[in-house]
Amino acid sequence: MNSDNKKMIHLIVLSCVLFLSIIGYLTYFQIFMAAGVSQNNYNRRLWQREENTVRGTIYDRNGVVLAETLVTEDSMTRSYPFNSMYSHIVGYSHRQYGRTGAESYFNSDLMAIGNDSTVARLMERITGGPIRGNHVYLTLHHQLQQTAERLLRGKKGAIVAIDPRSGEILAMVSKPDFNPNKLSADWDKLVVNEESPLLNRGLAGMYPPGSTFKVIMSAAVLANGGIDTNYNCTGSLVVDGYTLSDLKAHGYLDLRSSLAVSCNTNFARMALELGGEAVLSMAKDFYFGKSLPGDIPIQTSRIPYNRNIEPTELAAVAIGQGKLLVTPIQMAVVAGIFANDGIMMSPRILKEVQSPEGKQLKSLAAEGNRIISPDIANEVKAMMEAVVTEGTGKNARISGVRVAGKTGTAENATGESHAWFIGFAPADAPKIAVAVILETEGRSGGVAAAPVARELMTQALKRGVLD
Amino acid sequence: MFLFRKLVLGRPITILIFINLMFFGLLFLMVGPYDRSILVAGVLLTLLMVVCYYLIIKLDMGDQYIFLIISILTSLGVAMLYRLNPVYGFRQITWFGIAAVLYFMAYFLFRWIKLWDKGIYVYIAGSILLFVVTFAFGTTVKGATNWIRIGSFNFQPAEAIKLFFIFMLAAYFKYPEKLKNTYVFLGIVYLHIILLTLQRDMGMAMLFFGVFISIYYIYQTDIKLFLYNIAAAVTIGTFSYFTMNHVRVRFDTWLNPWKDIAGRGYQITQSLFAIAAGGFFGSGLGLGTPGYIPEVHTDFIFSAICEELGIFGGIAVVLLYFIMIYRGFKITLMINEPFTKVVALGITLTYSYQTFIIIGGVIKLIPLTGVTLPFVSYGGSSLISAFVAFGILQALSKKSLEGEEFVELEQR
Numbered sequence: 003m004n005s006d007n008k009k010m011i012h013l014i015v016l017s018c019v020l021f022l023s024i025i026g027y028l029t030y031f032q033i034f035m036a037a038g039v040s041q042n043n044y045n046r047r048l049w050q051r052e053e054n055t056v057r058g059t060i061y062d063r064n065g066v067v068l069a070e071t072l073v074t075e076d077s078m079t080r081s082y083p084f085n086s087m088y089s090h091i092v093g094y095s096h097r098q099y100g101r102t103g104a105e106s107y108f109n110s111d112l113m114a115i116g117n118d119s120t121v122a123r124l125m126e127r128i129t130g131g132p133i134r135g136n137h138v139y140l141t142l143h144h145q146l147q148q149t150a151e152r153l154l155r156g157k158k159g160a161i162v163a164i165d166p167r168s169g170e171i172l173a174m175v176s177k178p179d180f181n182p183n184k185l186s187a188d189w190d191k192l193v194v195n196e197e198s199p200l201l202n203r204g205l206a207g208m209y210p211p212g213s214t215f216k217v218i219m220s221a222a223v224l225a226n227g228g229i230d231t232n233y234n235c236t237g238s239l240v241v242d243g244y245t246l247s248d249l250k251a252h253g254y255l256d257l258r259s260s261l262a263v264s265c266n267t268n269f270a271r272m273a274l275e276l277g278g279e280a281v282l283s284m285a286k287d288f289y290f291g292k293s294l295p296g297d298i299p300i301q302t303s304r305i306p307y308n309r310n311i312e313p314t315e316l317a318a319v320a321i322g323q324g325k326l327l328v329t330p331i332q333m334a335v336v337a338g339i340f341a342n343d344g345i346m347m348s349p350r351i352l353k354e355v356q357s358p359e360g361k362q363l364k365s366l367a368a369e370g371n372r373i374i375s376p377d378i379a380n381e382v383k384a385m386m387e388a389v390v391t392e393g394t395g396k397n398a399r400i401s402g403v404r405v406a407g408k409t410g411t412a413e414n415a416t417g418e419s420h421a422w423f424i425g426f427a428p429a430d431a432p433k434i435a436v437a438v439i440l441e442t443e444g445r446s447g448g449v450a451a452a453p454v455a456r457e458l459m460t461q462a463l464k465r466g467v468l469d
Numbered sequence: 470m471f472l473f474r475k476l477v478l479g480r481p482i483t484i485l486i487f488i489n490l491m492f493f494g495l496l497f498l499m500v501g502p503y504d505r506s507i508l509v510a511g512v513l514l515t516l517l518m519v520v521c522y523y524l525i526i527k528l529d530m531g532d533q534y535i536f537l538i539i540s541i542l543t544s545l546g547v548a549m550l551y552r553l554n555p556v557y558g559f560r561q562i563t564w565f566g567i568a569a570v571l572y573f574m575a576y577f578l579f580r581w582i583k584l585w586d587k588g589i590y591v592y593i594a595g596s597i598l599l600f601v602v603t604f605a606f607g608t609t610v611k612g613a614t615n616w617i618r619i620g621s622f623n624f625q626p627a628e629a630i631k632l633f634f635i636f637m638l639a640a641y642f643k644y645p646e647k648l649k650n651t652y653v654f655l656g657i658v659y660l661h662i663i664l665l666t667l668q669r670d671m672g673m674a675m676l677f678f679g680v681f682i683s684i685y686y687i688y689q690t691d692i693k694l695f696l697y698n699i700a701a702a703v704t705i706g707t708f709s710y711f712t713m714n715h716v717r718v719r720f721d722t723w724l725n726p727w728k729d730i731a732g733r734g735y736q737i738t739q740s741l742f743a744i745a746a747g748g749f750f751g752s753g754l755g756l757g758t759p760g761y762i763p764e765v766h767t768d769f770i771f772s773a774i775c776e777e778l779g780i781f782g783g784i785a786v787v788l789l790y791f792i793m794i795y796r797g798f799k800i801t802l803m804i805n806e807p808f809t810k811v812v813a814l815g816i817t818l819t820y821s822y823q824t825f826i827i828i829g830g831v832i833k834l835i836p837l838t839g840v841t842l843p844f845v846s847y848g849g850s851s852l853i854s855a856f857v858a859f860g861i862l863q864a865l866s867k868k869s870l871e872g873e874e875f876v877e878l879e880q881r
Binding site: 006007009010012016018021023028032036040042050 | 683686687688727730731738741742744745746748749758761775780783784787788790791794798801802810814818821822824825828829832833834
């Protein structure tokens, strides 16, 4: 009998292990898996919360309503008063198609998730009313968004405008777009459309930066020093047997005039003299290949090279070609760095969150970090002014305002080049930095994109708009 | 006042009264719109339990804790059922009333009749008869043909077979010579398991095998034969995975229920959503939405408990079962007579493994199979068979105390 009892102990231990494994697994599940599981779209509890919540309103910086929930007796609908004007950046919140844009980024604020305790739920149960979400104020400026949308209408591409002093996004338009009020009707067409109208090109469109990259090259040349910037452009340069050509022979150039006329051969030559490491490390300082900070998810730009980069590839990188890919918002941020004495302000779109009663719940302070020295920033800024006054960017000139910028005409796989313009104004006290890209435009950045940027900046600098 | 102090304070039954007070108080405030019937039901249930408890003490029926623990579990079950659907809650109280009577009947019958250890043929015949009846008259519920409909009542024969099986094992180990040899015995055991598998009642098949192999482990004299049994089980398991579609589905949805949430993985994912929604402290009784889980009042009641009482509540329930099992093992260890020892062990293991199988299933620790959560799930058959089993255990606890020196800490 004694040995029976000994074996019995084994069974007791087994039972202990079984019960402990339940307790252990429950705890593990709750700590590591529950958060992910409960966000599953099939979880009817999410919908139930949704149905019982009056989603908060989204405003622009001045209180213009961009998205609101209309409550009738027995239903709630999310309405977007400006239809497709904010289709990407404000996005949509739809039971069937999910959420995008600000509706997605600030969902927990809009739904007032997280500030409901058991007591709050009890209260709401007793009072019987629905939960009221918080209101979100974005940094967007309705007038500028309106202008940007008008300027891009009928075209393909993106416009991003930021305040270089704070990183606040003032306008972001991506075309083609869609009407968030008519999602159910249009959805089938939208998802198969090859022009990807659902994609926010401003944040996630990946383009070769073309000649706009030369501002970063100029910073690299100034930061490293020691190379001769003077050059006699003959219209072409042979690198390892490949010929790199310019539109024409520019003749004798220094760094300033090279940027102004956007001379490919001189920038390629200087890049080769600087070497791969210097060029790539400056690009990395400008967050190429690194994720940008800020309160919105931005596609990380691509610069898939290491220090052993081939000379032909290095020459291509110098003029923003090769395998370089970048988002429009990042190029607006790059322009902003030169506008802001070399300090990059993290791009952000949330101005503040207010409770339904109007109490401020959340507001973000501007965050900045130094990318290049003020001297180099200001030197490049002066050269960017020359681009507009005497170079390829003359179409961005605004009378009475000093404008700095850089054009780009990016070659790509389609055969039709993209037209770029990045810049800021006024150059002596910058208030707005922009990036304009017109996809497969076929014309140069100076011809097609610079006037768009000029219109937008003119509008922004009108008395009373940004103050 | 003195009487109250003597009868209530300082007795463990206080805990039960207190728990029921909170459960039914909360139900009254949160779930029913101040429905008086909830209070009546709560008082009725508690009163019934208190009376039974005093009977057990006054009649000196041995272990004082078994009934207390299963009463707390039953109360939790009734409270949850009331919250899910008052009709189930009320019916469960009725079942409890019947079960409590049968608890005492089982106690006395087991003590009065002395022939239990000689009835191996009766037990085998009883099981087979019930199986035959199930196959002949059974109705299919949830894909398993294991219900018999009598009038408006559904009865699950496997719950009774469970007890026959335990008694059969015990009788065999007392008088192994009654069966021709070990192989006849093994044949009868596997007949049970195969018949359950044919009924598609995989949970019960697993349970029967677990109980058998555990007891066999203790009494086997031939380690080789024991290992053959394990090998046989693995073979049957693998074989049924490849030949029986529903077994494969069960296994695959266990591995990845997220692949087909709307279809095959629906039950288990809804269960996981509920547990995740509850967090550590739960949404509070009546504040969650466990109604989204299919079969929430039977197999998935543990998920509802986790949603509304949190996994701390869930863990508390697991610990209650743990104490219950501990009492069972304690009784088993104190008995020396082989028949009663195996009966005690069999009952303890059955409810230990059954608890693990269903809780493990609904939290996706093991593949999900449909067995009830003892004492908590809705259902007359399972509640009654569990109370009968623990009534027998109560009798065995009394037996184990007779002739042993045993100092009870409680003052009588």
